[in-house]
Amino acid sequence: MDMEQMVLISELTQGKELAKKLRNHLNPSSSKETRDSLIQQILGSYEKALSMLNCGGGGASSSMVDELADQFPSTFANISPRSDNSDLDYKDQCHKHVNKKRKTMPQWTEQMKVCSGTGLEGPLDDGYCWRKYGQKDILGANFPRGYYRCTHRHAQGCLATKQVQRSDEDPSIFEVTYRGRHTCSQNSQLAAVAVMASSSVPPPPAAAAALSKEKRNHQHYLIKQQEHEDQNQKQSQEVMMFNFGSAAGLKVKTENLDNREDIFPSFSFPLTSIEADNVEENMFIEPFIENDFMGSFSPKFISPATSESNYFSVSPSHNMYNFGLGHSVHTPESDLTEIISPPNSVTNSPIGEGFDFSLVKVDFDPNFPFDNLEFF
DNA sequence: CCGATTTGACCAGT
DNA sequence: ACTGGTCAAATCGG
Numbered sequence: 001m002d003m004e005q006m007v008l009i010s011e012l013t014q015g016k017e018l019a020k021k022l023r024n025h026l027n028p029s030s031s032k033e034t035r036d037s038l039i040q041q042i043l044g045s046y047e048k049a050l051s052m053l054n055c056g057g058g059g060a061s062s063s064m065v066d067e068l069a070d071q072f073p074s075t076f077a078n079i080s081p082r083s084d085n086s087d088l089d090y091k092d093q094c095h096k097h098v099n100k101k102r103k104t105m106p107q108w109t110e111q112m113k114v115c116s117g118t119g120l121e122g123p124l125d126d127g128y129c130w131r132k133y134g135q136k137d138i139l140g141a142n143f144p145r146g147y148y149r150c151t152h153r154h155a156q157g158c159l160a161t162k163q164v165q166r167s168d169e170d171p172s173i174f175e176v177t178y179r180g181r182h183t184c185s186q187n188s189q190l191a192a193v194a195v196m197a198s199s200s201v202p203p204p205p206a207a208a209a210a211l212s213k214e215k216r217n218h219q220h221y222l223i224k225q226q227e228h229e230d231q232n233q234k235q236s237q238e239v240m241m242f243n244f245g246s247a248a249g250l251k252v253k254t255e256n257l258d259n260r261e262d263i264f265p266s267f268s269f270p271l272t273s274i275e276a277d278n279v280e281e282n283m284f285i286e287p288f289i290e291n292d293f294m295g296s297f298s299p300k301f302i303s304p305a306t307s308e309s310n311y312f313s314v315s316p317s318h319n320m321y322n323f324g325l326g327h328s329v330h331t332p333e334s335d336l337t338e339i340i341s342p343p344n345s346v347t348n349s350p351i352g353e354g355f356d357f358s359l360v361k362v363d364f365d366p367n368f369p370f371d372n373l374e375f376f
Numbered sequence: 377c378c379g380a381t382t383t384g385a386c387c388a389g390t
Numbered sequence: 391a392c393t394g395g396t397c398a399a400a401t402c403g404g
Binding site for chain 3: 147
């Protein structure tokens with residue numbers, strides 16, 4: 001099998017699996033948003049496959065091959081042209097490749113204002129699991145810069161990274177620069193929320209509250225990805241303000257939006273209620289978002305009034321994997337940088353396994369136990 | 377024991 | 391040579 005076929009098959013199979021998921025969401029209890037999201041993913045996969053067939057006599061572009069090789073290095077190890085170069089050791093190859101990718105990766109910056117002492121200094125996270133891989137003193141900056149990559153980098157080849165830089169002027173502000181898109185199946189966490197929303201049994205309040213925050217930030221993250229997809233916003237600089245009450249704000253500006261090649265995941269969660277212009281009264285918007293998403297949940301589960309101090313300090317993994325257990329975890333942090341990206345341990349939770357599979361990975365593993373994935 | 381973090385070393389770009 | 395970004399061994403911690 002050559003590279004082109006591999007790329008094509010991965011896209012087509014992903015489309016197929018997404019269609020399966022969609023089929024499981026055809027029942028009335030599934031939210032329209034979930035179905036729309038799946039449809040969008042399916043269309044994205046097939047569009048990508050079709051565009052490959054149309055480009056240059058049907059060959060996969062090198063960038064696409066590179067992208068997949070990045071996502072599934074083990075799969076491509078034997079066929080990548082890079083593996084022929086015996087002069088370069090593994091590290092060299094990685095570095096060269098990383099640098100090449102770096103230029104084409106999407107990038108945007110968010111400024112997160114975190115006020116301590118209000119009980120809201122928890123992680124203003126984006127719903128993804130990050131792992132710190134470095135810290136560096138930056139010239140002219142009073143605070144070191146933290147480097148984070150997606151926890152699923154190795155497991156699923158997700159290339160998303162972020163950098164967290166504490167502001168000199170206002171130490172309560174953290175500038176978070178995201179690079180690359182998430183290709184990992186953490187996306188399916190949102191589907192899990194949707195499934196939960198469609199359930200007849202509401203989650204315990206703590207879990208609902210935790211999910212509320214999680215989903216909101218994840219949704220915000222996806223807004224930024226959606227912006228990248230929108231070529232009309234090329235070269236634009238915009239600012240969004242999220243005010244979590246009066247305690248914390250999240251300012252977002254996008255940069256470097258001219259990456260045509262950046263194919264954001266076809267996945268895109270419906271952003272029905274959020275508009276960049278009217279999120280200032282987030283205290284009031286949040287329940288609307290929540291209702292949009294959580295469907296039949298009572299507002300008491302999601303009202304900011306019910307927020308405990310741990311509302312903002314629950315790590316995503318705990319949110320997502322433990323909601324069924326009816327408890328949340330408070331993780332007091334002293335280092336604000338850590339608060340932005342708390343340690344995550346996406347381990348062997350039974351629910352986690354259900355969520356944690358990669359569609360394409362499954363494609364290359366015929367023995368994957370699909371029967372256990374009735375979640376979808 | 378295993379996964380996450382820390383931190384000095386290494387590398388590429390300028 | 392300097393700087394920012396990443397690697398990877400050592401360490402931490404649940």
